[in-house]
Amino acid sequence: xxxxxxxxxxxxxxxxxxxxxxxxxxxxxxxxxxxxxxxxxxxxxxxxxxxxxxxxxxxxxxxxxxxxxxxxxxxxxxxxxxxxxxxxxxxxxxxxxxxxxxxxxxxxxxxxxxxxxxxxxxxxxxxxxxxxxxxxxxxxxxxxxxxxxxxxxxxxxxxxxxxxxxxxxxxxxxxxxxxxxxxxxxxxxxxxxxxxxxxxxxxxxxxxxxxxxxxxxxxxxxxxxxxxxxxxxxxxxxxxxxxxxxxxxxxxxxxxxxxxxxxxxxxxxxxxxxxxxxxxxxxxxxxxxxxxxxxxxxxxxxxxxxxxxxxxxxxxxxxxxxxxxxxxxxxxxxxxxxxxxxxxxxxxxxxxxxxxxxxxxxxxxxxxxxxxxxxxxxxxxxxxxxxxxxxxxxxxxxxxxxxxxxxxxxxxxxxxxxxxxxxxxxxxxxxxxxxxxxxxxxxxxxxxxxxxxxxxxxxxxxx
DNA sequence: TTGGGG
Numbered sequence: 501x502x503x504x505x506x507x508x509x510x511x512x513x514x515x516x517x518x519x520x521x522x523x524x525x526x527x528x529x530x531x532x533x534x535x536x537x538x539x540x541x542x543x544x545x546x547x548x549x550x551x552x553x554x555x556x557x558x559x560x561x562x563x564x565x566x567x568x569x570x571x572x573x574x575x576x577x578x579x580x581x582x583x584x585x586x587x588x589x590x591x592x593x594x595x596x597x598x599x600x601x602x603x604x605x606x607x608x609x610x611x612x613x614x615x616x617x618x619x620x621x622x623x624x625x626x627x628x629x630x631x632x633x634x635x636x637x638x639x640x641x642x643x644x645x646x647x648x649x650x651x652x653x654x655x656x657x658x659x660x661x662x663x664x665x666x667x668x669x670x671x672x673x674x675x676x677x678x679x680x681x682x683x684x685x686x687x688x689x690x691x692x693x694x695x696x697x698x699x700x701x702x703x704x705x706x707x708x709x710x711x712x713x714x715x716x717x718x719x720x721x722x723x724x725x726x727x728x729x730x731x732x733x734x735x736x737x738x739x740x741x742x743x744x745x746x747x748x749x750x751x752x753x754x755x756x757x758x759x760x761x762x763x764x765x766x767x768x769x770x771x772x773x774x775x776x777x778x779x780x781x782x783x784x785x786x787x788x789x790x791x792x793x794x795x796x797x798x799x800x801x802x803x804x805x806x807x808x809x810x811x812x813x814x815x816x817x818x819x820x821x822x823x824x825x826x827x828x829x830x831x832x833x834x835x836x837x838x839x840x841x842x843x844x845x846x847x848x849x850x851x852x853x854x855x856x857x858x859x860x861x862x863x864x865x866x867x868x869x870x871x872x873x874x875x876x877x878x879x880x881x882x883x884x885x886x887x888x889x890x891x892x893x894x895x896x897x898x899x900x901x902x903x904x905x906x907x908x909x910x911x912x913x914x915x916x917x918x919x920x921x922x923x924x925x926x927x928x929x930x931x932x933x934x935x936x937x938x939x940x941x942x943x944x945x946x947x948x949x950x951x952x953x954x955x956x957x958x959x960x961x962x963x
Numbered sequence: 964t965t966g967g968g969g
Contacts, residue, residue: 538965546967562966591967598966666969761969778969 509635513553515588516595524584525597526635527551528611528643530558531760531782534746535571542601543568549581549597552642556650561586563599563606565623570601573621576750577783578611580639582619582632609636612643648783652790658733659692659811661764661771668760668782669773670790671735674728676751679716684739686751686775687720688759691732691798693811693879694771696851698928701768703858703913711854711875712768713882722949726838731801731808733879734834737762737773750781756791758782769853769877808832809849810879813933817849820911821934824958828937833881836938842948845957846938850876851931852912860905863892870896874956876936885938885954895961908961935959 510523527549535545543565548558561583565571572581584605587598599606605626607619617633619626656667671688679685701711713719715736728734737759739747751757760780762773784791801807808830809817828847831839836846854875857863863872870892876885887895896908910917912934916927937958944951 536966540965542965544966560967564965594967596967776969 511553512549512551512559515597516554516559518588519590519595521588522585522603523588524582525549525551525586526580526582526632526639527559528639528646529574529577529579529581529783530648531577531780532574533780534743534777535568536777538564542566543571545571547572547574547581551639555646556648560594560596561599562596563604565599565601570623572606572608572623574608574750575620576611577781578643578785580609580611580614580636582607582609582626582635584626607632612640614640646785647787648785652793655758655790657692657794658690658694658735658771661694663697663764663766666761666763666778668758669762670756670758670784670788670794672756672791672794673751673753674734675720675724675753676748677716677720677724679718682741682744684744684748685716686737686739687728688735688737688757688773689729689732691729691794691801694733694735696810696812696930696933697766697769697771698930699769699853699914700928701854702926703855703915706854706856706858706875710856711882712770713875713884715767715770715772722838725834728834728838729798730832730835730838730880731798733771735771735773737775739775740777743775743777743779747775747779747781756784756786756788758784758790770882806830808835810933812879813849817935818932820932820962821936822960822962823847823935823937825937833876833878833883835880836883836940836954837881839940842940842942842952844940846940847935848876848878848938849933849935850878851914851933853877853882853929853931855909855913858909860902860909863887863896863905863909864899868899876938883954885956887956891955891957891959895956895959897960908963911963912961 509526515525530548530550532547538544545563547561550558586604589598605623607626608621609619654668655670671690675687677685761778831846852874856873865871869889872887874885914929914931916924936956939955939957942948942951
């Protein structure tokens, strides 16, 4: 008799009407969170499942087991879970499924592309049965046609993120990298530009504690950078230590994901995300309209003359510079970094986030020649660019007095000044978007890529 | 029982 009861797989719609009953259901995993310890020293994880009868928003399943090993180790959203002897309960008026460690059991199967009916994980009490196959096959068939229609309102594009806020992102995972021992970072992208941040370091910090060019301790290799899109921010996402072993295997480069509850932060004026124990993964198909929107934005930007200008500099960069060469095509800083020619010229719209030396009286060497380093950024990257000799003379319009040079510097770096032109102490900097010409060159003949540098040329700072 | 959201 017991066996027969197990075959009363209820559709989710019918299960919802069976409060306080013990039953079996099978569904597709739409979303799942990371495993955690409960306050009763059990372990738990929550997932959301759907089937043909209940496609949104999905029913929550709370799984409790004695240890982490016994929880379902889901390989991917879109996989199928079969749950036996689970309870239907209500919580705050919402119906959910509770998996009890004493009498429930489960089996996990690959999703719509699964080719066999062998579960990749089963719980101790689970009995494999021939009849399960037709339910799994049915769900797989339904999934092939299924289009998740959830709207975009719950998702933020990278251009909408805010500091200290947790957001849901639909993005492409470009790269996963162990940036230091046991420290992992994901590089994600959606084709849009993160907003410019204000820079809160002091100008003089550039001496001993310079503004970082990137958040990873070592720069990405040129080979990896070259695989990245040339428009849109590549957001660095830190993977919290405590969740590494539960999430790393779920993040695959070159796939799209929906990441729920990603914390957005800024460090050194650079945006980054954090995957925390509260982060969840959600199913995303290749037909998802959010994915199509990202692709459309990217294709449109690539096809436009001004598509490589930062979104935040529209309709035009501030008119603080004049460039000699209006005709060189616009490039983003990742274009500059990954261009196949060591020596080349570029037209860029950037912000100057730091300068070294920072005092106007030190911009020239004791022999009277300009030699300084600017830190340039756009939504795709940061680079150091030198202002050197004749190019400096052009940039600063000759050799003006220290006062005038300081005023020019403040304008260039967005230093806050009071009405009398004095710098306001401890104020953040908001550098304006500036158009400039850049050239790349190498300084060591037998290390052309390793010694590649950048210089501003043909650009005049106005006023 | 626990958690469910953050």
